[in-house]
Amino acid sequence: MNVDGRVISLEIFDPCSQVNKKKLSMSEELNRADGFLVVYDISQRSSFVFAKTLICSLREANVIMCKRDAEARLFLIGNKQDLCHMRAVPQEEGQKVALEHRCHYYELSAAEQCQEVYAMFTTIVRNIILHNKMKDKRRPSGSMAKLISNVFGKRRKSV
Numbered sequence: 273m274n275v276d277g278r279v280i281s282l283e284i285f286d287p288c289s290q291v292n293k294k295k296l297s298m299s300e301e302l303n304r305a306d307g308f309l310v311v312y313d314i315s316q317r318s319s320f321v322f323a324k325t326l327i328c329s330l331r332e333a334n335v336i337m338c339k340r341d342a343e344a345r346l347f348l349i350g351n352k353q354d355l356c357h358m359r360a361v362p363q364e365e366g367q368k369v370a371l372e373h374r375c376h377y378y379e380l381s382a383a384e385q386c387q388e389v390y391a392m393f394t395t396i397v398r399n400i401i402l403h404n405k406m407k408d409k410r411r412p413s414g415s416m417a418k419l420i421s422n423v424f425g426k427r428r429k430s431v
């Protein structure tokens with residue numbers, strides 16, 4: 273993808289397509305993921321219920337650590353908006369769940385709105401890049417980390 277003049281390669285892992293689909297396996301892929309897109313079908317209530325379970329599992333497994341993490345990395349997406357005549361999940365309900373879990377919410381149709389899908393991915397990647405930059409800033413710098421380890425190192429020796 274081209275995001276603000278930068279070429280970004282995305283690696284997409286779909287745990288729901290794996291053999292053990294019912295159980296969200298907290299595999300290595302999930303733990304090293306930069307972002308999470310939980311997609312449900314607006315014409316199928318069961319997929320919305322499953323989406324809510326997935327969001328809770330991400331939180332319980334500490335893959336999504338805190339409010340700030342969810343705001344930057346977790347996205348709830350109601351797909352198949354073109355089937356709104358068969359809608360089983362009101363948009364407000366999706367928005368409410370997103371608000372409860374502090375994540376972003378989109379409703380679109382992957383089949384008919386490829387530009388919206390591209391725009392959504394651009395926003396997601398932008399958010400994640402910004403979040404990762406902030407995280408790096410919050411981490412102690414090399415010399416500061418060295419200083420901290422020296423201080424604690426010395427203390428440990430004297431105990």
Ligand SMILES: Nc1nc2c(ncn2[C@@H]2O[C@H](COP(=O)(O)OP(=O)(O)OP(=O)(O)O)[C@@H](O)[C@H]2O)c(=O)[nH]1
Nearest residue numbers: 286288289311351352353354355380381382383384
């Ligand atoms: N009408 C409509 N159909 C869609 C849309 N997006 C996907 N589909 C259809 O929904 C079906 C499932 O799509 P997949 O891409 O396999 O979705 P998935 O989430 O991987 O599905 P699972 O196998 O259940 O995990 C396919 O028949 C798609 O063509 C959409 O926006 N509108």
